[in-house]
Amino acid sequence: MENIMYKPVIGVVMCRNRLKGHQTQTLQEKYLNAIVNAGGLPIALPHALAEPELLNAVVDKLDGIYLPAAPAMCSRTLW
Template sequence: MENIMNNPVIGVVMCRNRLKGHATQTLQEKYLNAIIHAGGLPIALPHALAEPSLLEQLLPKLDGIYLPGSPSNVQPHLYGENGDEPDADPGRDLLSMALINAALERRIPIFAICRGLQELVVATGGSLHRKLCEQPELLEHREDPELPVEQQYAPSHEVQVEEGGITVCTVT
């Protein structure tokens, strides 16, 4: 039997939530299971790890970073916009931005989806549409809360990988 402790260690950024009135940080099981299924060892990354000395100690232990989706949104001031974001997660923003910059500098692989991809765009100087769902030319990708979770997160479109692109080595 394989020793899971020899598998690549993948740091997964947690999301702030409230559970029975208490502040918590959580990870969705589907993300953790996907990392294990792919042969990795997921490690939860709480927001306190954004502290520079802790981050410096953490980075050499990681083989990759996973920035998952979340119901929260990146704070607009981080990409040069005004206004409040009612669904913000400032602790996640702080950790994700620090992790992304450090990972890019050290060439640690990053895999980002949904909010994680938004964080990657913002950390590298890009901007966001605050109401992406209101852009008529873009694919609607929000979940339908009336559907079972398995259907909400079922494959919804194909991915085409370009020969010679940066994704080809990770997908093929």
């Protein structure tokens, strides 16, 4: 088994969704798989970490952050 301590830790911001009338936070598997396949260790970052104290405590321990984009964030003509 490979030692995970040498893998870069990448925080992935979770997406807010509504599922069966309940607020949820999700991550798409394709993003997690891409990080793993690139040799990283993905860590979910829930929106509760938006509190400055919590965010600062977590960000210092990450090697990178992935911000998934929503389809409506920019026009397809800009891709």
